[in-house]
Amino acid sequence: MTAPRYDLLCIGNAIVDVIADTDDAFLAEQSLDKGSMRLIDEAEAVRLYDLIGPAREVSGGSAGNTAAGAAALGIRTAFVGQVATDQLGTIYRHDIEAQGVAFPVAARGDVGxxxxxxxxxxxxxxxxxxxxxxxxQQLDAKDIDLAAIADSAIVYLEGYLWDPPGPRAAMEAAIDAARAAGRKVAFTLSDSFCIARHRDDFLRLIDQGRIDILFANEAEICELSGQSDFDAAVADTAAKVVTLVVTRSEQGAVAVRGGQKASVAAEPIERLVDTTGAGDLFAAGFLAGEAKGLSLDLSLRLGAIAAAEVIQHYGARPEADLRTLAGALL
Structure with missing residues (x-):
């Protein structure tokens, strides 16, 4: 097998995070519940955008965050996601490429x-x-560069993108191309609500042996397995995939590969600021370790280091030098 062009290729929602300061009065005026997350349509997005003050615009999305974290660790990384031919699409491309992530998907004018x-x-x-x-949500199978998929050591898929049929077909095609080329496929369950909607599909992928590395948190692994006991849920799922990685917030993380089980404690932090992106960056660190051929224990440690960095500031992208924090691990 030839050496891959990319160590890691991530597929997911291409979302621009528009971060703006506001106050409680503005939230009350707009009937917004503080601390909540809601899905909105384009008209509401435009209306709110026109009302907010100065903002910082950063390329985001779960798999995009993982790609950025892996690139920060020195891993040759690409991201596949769909943007439009508009200002925010240009911002997304510039921002993620500036972080060292290849973005081999053309913007389209027919996707809203x-x-x-x-x-x-x-x-x-x-x-x-x-x-x-x-x-x-308009990523299409025809927009997937199957040659790039086949030229990536690990292909990482985001469960959040499984909802619409187009992206689902695109990810199925990517899985097939990766497996045909003898590459590894990694998948993150993303959220318990995703599992509730797509449990049968996710289990089908696992039972068919199409997932090599599965990422979950404690709630997600219990939801997927149908087991309320954590250890039973891990044992049940680990028997079906090559590598299972489960994060447990302040309790660290565990990984199982064959008969080997490893665990890591959460890295000490000075102050918890924002847990957004913790799982995404943990996956970035672990996958960087896999790409570098590290042991299960050291890959877990690298994931814990990356996750600890991102929860000590706002936003889901690393601000400190992850390669310096990783030290001798890399």
Missing amino acids: ATARCLVLVTPDAQRTMNTFLGAA
């Missing part, structure tokens, strides 16, 4: 507007999120 999450931050640090999924 680029997805965005309007994140309103009040003085008490609460984040109220308003998400318009737009073009991100």
